[in-house]
Amino acid sequence: xxxxxxxxxxxxxxxxxxxxxxxxxxxxxxxxxxxxxxxxxxxxxxxxxxxxxxxxxxxxxxxxxxxxxxxxxxxxxxxxxxxxxxxxxxxxxxxxxxxxxxxxxxxxxxxxxxxxxxxxxxxxxxxxxxxxxxxxxxxxxxxxxxxxxxxxxxxxxxxxxxxxxxxxxxxxxxxxxxxxxxxxxxxxxxxxxxxxxxxxxxxxxxxxxxxxxxxxxxxxxxxxxxxxxxxxxxxxxxxxxxxxxxxxxxxxxxxxxxxxxxxxx
Amino acid sequence: xxxxxxxxxxxxxxxxxxxxxxxxxxxxxxxxxxxxxxxxxxxxxxxxxxxxxxxxxxxxxxxxxxxxxxxxxxxxxxxxxxxxxxxxxxxxxxxxxxxxxxxxxxxxxxxxxxxxxxxxxxxxxxxxxxxxxxxxxxxxxxxxxxxxxxxxxxxxxxxxxxxxxxxxxxxxxxxxxxxxxxxxxxxxxxxxxxxxxxxxxxxxxxxxxxxxxxxxxxxxxxxxxxxxxxxxxxxxxxxxxxxxxxxxxxxxxxxxxxxxxxxxxxxxxxxxxxxxxxxxxxxxxxxxxxxxxxxxxxxxxxxxxxxxxxxxxxxxxxxxxxxxxxxxxxxxxxxxxxxxxxxxxxxxxxxxxxxxxxxxxxxxxxxxxxxxxxxxxxxxxxxxxxxxxxxxxxxxxxxxxxxxxxxxxxxxxxxxxxxxxxxxxxxxxxxxxxxxxxxxxxxxxxxxxxxxxxxxxxxxxxxxxxxxxxxxxxxxxxxxxxxxxxxxxxxxxxxxxxxxxxxxxxxxxxxxxxxxxxxxxxxxxxxxxxxxxxxxxxxxxxxxxxxxxxxxxxxxxxxxxxxxxxxxxxxxxxxxxxxxxxxxxxxxxxxxxxxxxxxxxxxxxxxxxxxxxxxxxxxxxxxxxxxxxxx
Numbered sequence: 078x079x080x081x082x083x084x085x086x087x088x089x090x091x092x093x094x095x096x097x098x099x100x101x102x103x104x105x106x107x108x109x110x111x112x113x114x115x116x117x118x119x120x121x122x123x124x125x126x127x128x129x130x131x132x133x134x135x136x137x138x139x140x141x142x143x144x145x146x147x148x149x150x151x152x153x154x155x156x157x158x159x160x161x162x163x164x165x166x167x168x169x170x171x172x173x174x175x176x177x178x179x180x181x182x183x184x185x186x187x188x189x190x191x192x193x194x195x196x197x198x199x200x201x202x203x204x205x206x207x208x209x210x211x212x213x214x215x216x217x218x219x220x221x222x223x224x225x226x227x228x229x230x231x232x233x234x235x236x237x238x239x240x241x242x243x244x245x246x247x248x249x250x251x252x253x254x255x256x257x258x259x260x261x262x263x264x265x266x267x268x269x270x271x272x273x274x275x276x277x278x279x280x281x282x283x284x285x286x287x288x289x290x291x292x293x294x295x296x297x298x299x300x301x302x303x304x305x306x307x308x309x310x311x312x313x314x315x316x317x318x319x320x321x322x323x324x325x326x327x328x329x330x331x332x333x334x335x336x337x338x339x340x341x342x
Numbered sequence: 343x344x345x346x347x348x349x350x351x352x353x354x355x356x357x358x359x360x361x362x363x364x365x366x367x368x369x370x371x372x373x374x375x376x377x378x379x380x381x382x383x384x385x386x387x388x389x390x391x392x393x394x395x396x397x398x399x400x401x402x403x404x405x406x407x408x409x410x411x412x413x414x415x416x417x418x419x420x421x422x423x424x425x426x427x428x429x430x431x432x433x434x435x436x437x438x439x440x441x442x443x444x445x446x447x448x449x450x451x452x453x454x455x456x457x458x459x460x461x462x463x464x465x466x467x468x469x470x471x472x473x474x475x476x477x478x479x480x481x482x483x484x485x486x487x488x489x490x491x492x493x494x495x496x497x498x499x500x501x502x503x504x505x506x507x508x509x510x511x512x513x514x515x516x517x518x519x520x521x522x523x524x525x526x527x528x529x530x531x532x533x534x535x536x537x538x539x540x541x542x543x544x545x546x547x548x549x550x551x552x553x554x555x556x557x558x559x560x561x562x563x564x565x566x567x568x569x570x571x572x573x574x575x576x577x578x579x580x581x582x583x584x585x586x587x588x589x590x591x592x593x594x595x596x597x598x599x600x601x602x603x604x605x606x607x608x609x610x611x612x613x614x615x616x617x618x619x620x621x622x623x624x625x626x627x628x629x630x631x632x633x634x635x636x637x638x639x640x641x642x643x644x645x646x647x648x649x650x651x652x653x654x655x656x657x658x659x660x661x662x663x664x665x666x667x668x669x670x671x672x673x674x675x676x677x678x679x680x681x682x683x684x685x686x687x688x689x690x691x692x693x694x695x696x697x698x699x700x701x702x703x704x705x706x707x708x709x710x711x712x713x714x715x716x717x718x719x720x721x722x723x724x725x726x727x728x729x730x731x732x733x734x735x736x737x738x739x740x741x742x743x744x745x746x747x748x749x750x751x752x753x754x755x756x757x758x759x760x761x762x763x764x765x766x767x768x769x770x771x772x773x774x775x776x777x778x779x780x781x782x783x784x785x786x787x788x789x790x791x792x793x794x795x796x797x798x799x800x801x802x803x804x805x806x807x808x809x810x811x812x813x814x815x816x817x818x819x820x821x822x823x824x825x826x827x828x829x830x831x832x833x834x835x836x837x838x839x840x841x842x843x844x845x846x847x848x849x850x851x852x853x854x855x856x857x858x859x860x861x862x863x864x865x866x867x868x869x870x871x872x873x874x875x876x877x878x879x880x881x882x883x884x885x886x887x888x889x890x891x892x893x894x895x896x897x898x899x900x901x902x903x904x905x906x907x908x909x910x911x912x913x914x915x916x917x918x919x920x921x922x923x924x925x926x927x928x929x930x931x932x933x934x935x936x937x938x939x940x941x942x943x944x945x946x947x948x949x950x951x952x953x954x955x956x957x958x959x960x961x962x963x964x965x966x967x968x969x970x971x972x973x
Contacts, residue, residue, distance in 0.1 A: 134873055152876035164870035167969035168892040177888075178878035211969040222874075229878060 079145035079232045081108040081131065081265060086140035088126050088291075099290035100126045101137070106284070106293065110232075113259050113266045113302055115280030117273060117326065119333050123291025124269045128235050131267060132158050144233060154178065157231035161238045163218040165210040171221050172197070172206035178229040196224040199261075200254065216247035220254070227258065236268040240275065249310055252278060256305050273326050277301055277319060278310060285326060287333050295329065297322070345410035345693055349401055352394045359387035359394075397692075406691040408667035409546055414562070415663045416546050416553040416673055421565035422660060424678040425653055428572035429646070432579070435632070436643040438650070445633045449488055452628055456485050459624065468613055476603065477617060483596050484625045490589040491628070494635040498586050505642060508579055512645040515571050516652050525567035547694050552687050553673060561656075568653065569678070584634050596625055690939040698939040708777065709928050709940070714947075715777040722772060727765015735760035779947060782917065782925045785841060786909045786955070789848020793905060797853045798898055801860025802890060811861075822854040826912040830919055839920035844913060851912050852905040859901025863894020896970045899963045906955045914948060925951070 088101035100123045108114055116124050129135040130142060133152040142149050144156065165174050172193050173180075179189040197203055200220040205213070210221060219239055226234060239255075240248045256279065259266055270276050276283050281302045287294035299322070301313050313319055366387070401407050408415055435444045463469065463477045490496055518524045527533050536556075543554045557566040600622050607614055654661070664674050690698075701707050705716035740756045753761075761767055803810040821829075830847055837843035867890050875889045917926025925944055932940035963970070 132873070132877055134876070152873070154877070154879035156877060158874060158877040160870045160874060162870065164868065164874040166871065166889065166892070168895070168967070177875075177880075181875075181878060181880045181884050181888075209969060225874075225878065231877075235877075 079110050079265070081142070081144050081233060081267075082146075083107070083131075083142045084140055086127075086130065086137045086142060088123065088130065088135070089138045101130075102290035102292045104140070104291075104293060108265060108267070108282075110265055111263045113268070113279060113281040114284065115268045115270055115276040115282070116284045116286060117270060117276040117330070118284075118286035118291075118294070119288055119330055119337070120271075121291075121337075122286040122288040122333075124286055125237060126291065127286075128237055128267065128269055131233070132156055132235050154182075154229050155232045157226035157229055157234045159219070159222050159226050159234065159236040159239045161241050163210075163215075163222040165218055165221055165225075167209070167211045169210065170206065171202060171208050171210060171213070174210055174221050175224045175228055177225060192228060193224075196228050199227075199258070200224045214247070215243050216251060219243065219251060223254070223258065227262065227264075232265060234264050234266045236266065238269055238271060241271060248275075252310060253305070255279060256302060259302075260306050273323055273330070274314065277322055277326070278305055278313065283326075285329060288337060294333075297326075343410070345401060345406050345691075348692075349398070349407055349410065352398050352401075356391050356394045356398075359390040362387045363391075400689070400692055402667075403669055404689040404691045405668055406693060408663060409691065409693075412663050412667065413546070414559045415660060415667070417558045418562040418565070418660055419664050419668075419673040420553050420555055420678070421557050421562040421569065422653075422657055422664075423674045423676065424569035425565045425572065426674060427678045428569045428576060429650065429653075431576050432572070432646050433650070435639065436646065438643075438647065443636075443639075445492070445636075448631050448633055449492065452488065452624070452631075453485070456481050456624060459620065463617065466613075469617075473614055476599075477621060480596060480599060480621050481624070483592065484621065484628070487589055487592055487596075487625065487628055488633070490586065490592060491584055491633045492635050494638065496586045496588055497584070497635055497638060501582065501584055501586075502638070504578075504582050505638060508575055509642040509645050511571075511575055512642070512649055515568060515575075516645065516649040519564065519568050519649070519656065520652055524564055547691050555679065564656070565653070580632060582632075583630075584632070585629075593625060593629060597622070688938050690942055695939045695942055699943050702940070702943060705777075710922075710931065712923055713777040714928075715775065715779040717773040718776045719771040720774040721765075722769035723765040723767050725765075725772075725774075726769070727763065730763040732760070732763050734763045778923055778925050778928050779951065781841075781923045782913060783951065785844045785848060785924070786906070786913055788841075788845045789909050789913075790852045790902070790905060792845070792849045793852025793856050794898075794902065796849075797856025798860045801857040801898075802864040802886070802894065804857065805861040805864025805894075806886075806890070814857075818854055818857055821850070822858070826851045826908070827915050827919075830916055834916075834920055840922075844916050844921070844924075847916055848909045848913055851908050855901050855905040855908060856898070859897045859904075860894055863897030864890050866897065867893045896963075896967050899959070899967060903956065903959045903963070906959060907952070910948075910952050910955065 083104055083106050086101055086104040087099075090098040090100055092098050104123075104127065116127065118124050126135065130137050131144075131149065133149050133156065136150070149156070166177065169177065172190075175193045175196055176189050179192065180186075194203075194206070197206060200223055202217065202220050202224070205217070210218060213221065222239070236255075240251050243251060252275065255266075255268070258264070268276075268279055270279075277299060278301055280297070280299055283297040283299060284293050285295045285297075286292065301316075301319060304313055363385075405416070433439055437443060440447075460478055460481050463474055463481075466474070469477075540556055540558065543556050543558075546553060557563040600618055603618060604615075607618075702709055702714050705713040708714055708716075735756060738756045738759050740754060742760070743751055743754050743757050745751045751757075800810070800814065804814055805811070826847060829850060833847045833850070834843045837846045871889055871893065872885060875885045880888060913924070914926035914929075917924040918930045921927050925947055929941055929944035932938075932944065
C-alpha cells in the first residue's frame with residue numbers, strides 16, 4: 078500500500094504585497110501505486126505548489142498528505158523529482174550526476190558504477206558517461222535527470238514540466254521514453270505540463286486544475302497512455318477520441334483564462 | 343654599438359611589417375565588412391610595429407640613440423652651454439637677442455622711476471612744503487646725473503682704454519678659437535691635473551650624473567676654454583664703472599645734502615625718513631649700473647657678434663644633434679651645469695637599464711645585500727622549529743630536567759621534545775627561495791590564502807544563514823570600503839613592520855573580497871539544484887559541500903582574481919611605507935637615491951609578477967570551472 082493520499086489540502090500564501098493568495102483549496106485525491114497522473118491547468122492554478130507539497134519542499138497550511146500511510150513532512154529519497162531545466166550539477170559529468178544519489182548514501186563505488194551504466198543504457202545515453210553535462214543538448218540533459226532520479230528507486234516520481242523546454246521532435250522521443258520507463262518500472266508518476274496533448278498522451282489519469290483558488294476542476298481516466306506503449310504516438314494524436322478530448326479540455330482552459338481576464342478587468 | 347644595431351633592426355622591422363600588412367590587405371578575401379569582429383583577428387605584424395614603436399620611443403627619449411651615434415655629443419654640448427652662458431651677459435648689452443641697448447633700457451626705466459617719485463611727493467598731503475621742495479630738488483639733481491654718464495665728451499680716457507682692451511681680447515679670442523691648436527697648453531702641470539680629473543669622471547649615463555661636465559674631447563676643451571676666457575672678460579667689464587669727475591662731484595653733492603637732511607630728522611618723522619631713503623636708492627642704482635654713451639661700445643658689439651658667429655660655425659653639426667636627438671629639453675638649454683631636465687634624467691637608457699638589471703639579478707650583488715630572487719640552504723630543523731609551536735613540549739608529561747651537582751644536564755623525554763619543537767637538532771639542509779621578489783610574492787600568497795581560508799566559509803555561511811548575514815554584515819561592510827592603506831598605520835603599529843603586519847593587511851584586503859564573492863556565489867545557487875539534491879537524499883552538509891560550494895566556485899575564483907590584484911597593489915604601497923625587503927622597498931630606496939634605472943626595473947618586475955599572478959589564476963579558472971557561462 079504505497080498510495081499517495083491527499084486529504085483536504087489547503088495552501089495559503091501571503092504575497093509580498095500583503096495580499097492573501099489561496100493557492101490550493103481542499104485538494105483531495107488518491108493516487109494508487111503504479112498510476113501515471115498528469116496535471117494540467119492554466120498558469121497560477123497551483124500545479125507546481127501541489128508538486129512541491131508532494132515533494133516535501135512545502136508544508137500545506139492545512140490538510141494531510143501521505144505516501145504509503147507515512148506523512149510527508151520533508152524531502153525524501155522515496156520521492157524523486159525531475160525539473161523543467163534538468164537542474165543538473167554542471168561541475169559533475171553525466172555518470173557522476175546519475176551517481177549523485179548513491180554517493181550521498183555512501184554506497185560501494187564499484188557497485189554503483191555498474192548501476193549507473195545500466196541506467197545510462199536505459200535512458201539511451203550509453204557512452205556519454207564521461208561527458209560534462211554542459212555539453213549535452215536539452216533532451217539529453219533531461220535523460221540524465223531521469224536516470225539520476227530513477228537510480229534511487231523512488232516510490233513516487235514527480236515531474237515538473239520536464240519536457241517544457243524541448244523541441245517538438247525531442248519531446249516526442251522523451252514522451253515515449255517516459256511511457257517506457259513507467260511501464261518497465263511500474264512507478265507512480267505525477268507529471269505536470271502546460272501541453273494538453275502531452276497530458277492526454279501520457280496521463281492514465283488527468284487532473285485539470287482551475288485557478289483562484291487552485292483546485293481540481295475535472296478528472297479524466299484515459300486509455301491513451303496504455304495505447305502509447307504499443308502504438309506510434311503520432312497515430313494516437315489523430316485518433317478521433319483523442320481529438321475530441323483535446324478540444325474539450327482546451328475550450329475548458331480557455332474559459333478559465335477568460336474568466337480570469339474578466340475578473341481582472 | 344648594440345643600441346645602434348638595435349635601432350636599425352627596429353626600423354627595418356617596422357618598415358617590413360608595414361609592407362607585409364599592405365600585401366596582406368591586397369590578397370585577403372574581402373567578405374569581412376566593417377564591424378565584423380573577424381577583421382580584428384590576426385595582425386601579428388602590427389604587434390611588431392607597436393612594440394617597435396615602444397622600443398624606439400624608449401631609445402629616442404632616453405637619448406640612447408644620441409649616445410649610440412654621437413657618443414661625445416652630450417659632453418661637447420655641455421661645453422657649448424658654458425660658452426652660451428658666459429656670452430649671454432655680454433650679449434644682453436646690445437640688441438643682439440634683446441630689442442634695445444641695455445643702456446637705453448636702463449635710462450628709460452630710471453627716468454620713469456624718478457618722474458613717478460616726483461608726482462608722488464607733489465601729491466602727498468602729509469609732507470610740509472619745505473620738505474617737498476627739497477625732495478623734488480634732490481630728484482631733479484639725480485636726474486641730471488644721467489646725461490653726465492651718456493655724454494661722450496665726459497667719457498674718461500681710462501674707461502675708453504679699458505673698453506678698447508676688452509674689445510681687443512674678444513677679437514683675439516675669436517681668431518684663436520678658430521685655430522686648431524686652441525687652447526694652448528699653459529703648463530705641463532696643469533695639463534696633467536686636467537687629465538687626472540678627467541680620469542675620475544664617470545661616463546655619460548652613469549648613475550647619479552647623466553652628462554659629465556668636464557670636457558672630454560678636443561672640441562669640448564675648445565669651448566670650455568673659450569667659456570673661461572669669456573667669463574673673465576665679462577667679469578672685468580661689469581666691474582668697470584663709467585664715472586667721470588663731473589658725475590662724481592654731482593653725486594657727492596646729492597649725497598651730502600641727503601646726509602644733512604637725515605641728521606636733522608626726528609625719530610617720529612617716519613614718512614620723511616622713508617622717502618629720503620628711497621631718493622638715495624634711486625641715485626645709487628644709476629651709480630652702479632653700466633650706462634654708457636650711445637656709440638661708446640660699438641666696437642665691442644661688433645667683436646661679440648663676430649665671436650658668436652665663429653662659435654656657432656665651430657659647433658658644426660652639434661646644433662642639429664642637440665635639436666633632434668635630445669627631445670623634450672635640449673642640453674644646451676639646460677645650462678652650464680649640464681644637470682639637464684630632459685627625459686634623459688628620469689628615463690634611463692635601455693642599455694644601462696639592462697646592465698643594472700643584470701647586476702641586480704646576480705645573487706652576490708642584489709639590492710641592499712639581499713638578492714632579488716635566489717635560494718639559500720636552510721636546515722630542516724629551522725623549518726620544523728618555526729612550524730611547530732613550543733607549547734607542545736609544555737603539555738608533555740613529566741618535568742623539564744634540572745642540572746645536577748656535577749654541572750651537567752641530563753636530557754629527558756620532555757626536554758628532547760622541546761629541542762625538536764624549537765628546532766635545536768641537526769638535520770639536512772634544503773634549498774629555500776629568498777630575496778626581494780620572493781618576499782613580496784610570499785606575502786601576497788599568504789595574505790591571499792588566509793583570506794580564502796577564512797573568507798570563503800564565512801561568506802557561504804552568510805549567504806545561507808540569516809543570523810550570520812545580519813551578525814557579520816555590519817562588521818564587514820564597515821571595514822571593507824576603507825582603502826586598505828588607510829589601515830596600514832594601525833596594522834603596522836599592532837603587528838610590526840615585518841611580514842606579520844603586511845600579511846595581516848593583505849589578509850584584510852582578500853578576506854572582505856572573498857566574503858563578498860563567496861556570499862554572492864552561495865546565495866546565487868539555483869533553488870531547483872538544491873531541491874534536486876534534497877530529493878536525492880543529500881544531507882545539509884552534503885548539499886553544502888557537493889552543491890553550494892561547487893556552484894559558487896565561479897564567483898569565488900573571480901573574487902580570488904580581484905583579490906590578487908588588490909593585494910598586489912596594497913603590498914607594494916605597504917612596502918613603501920616600511921620594511922626592509924620586498925620589491926616596493928627596493929623602489930622606495932631607489933627613489934631616495936634617484937636611481938631611475940632601478941625604479942624602472944622594479945616597475946617592470948611588478949608588472950610581470952602581476953601578470954604572472956593573473957595568468958596563473960586564469961589558467962586555474964579555465965581548469966576548475968569549465969562550465970562557467972555555459973550552465
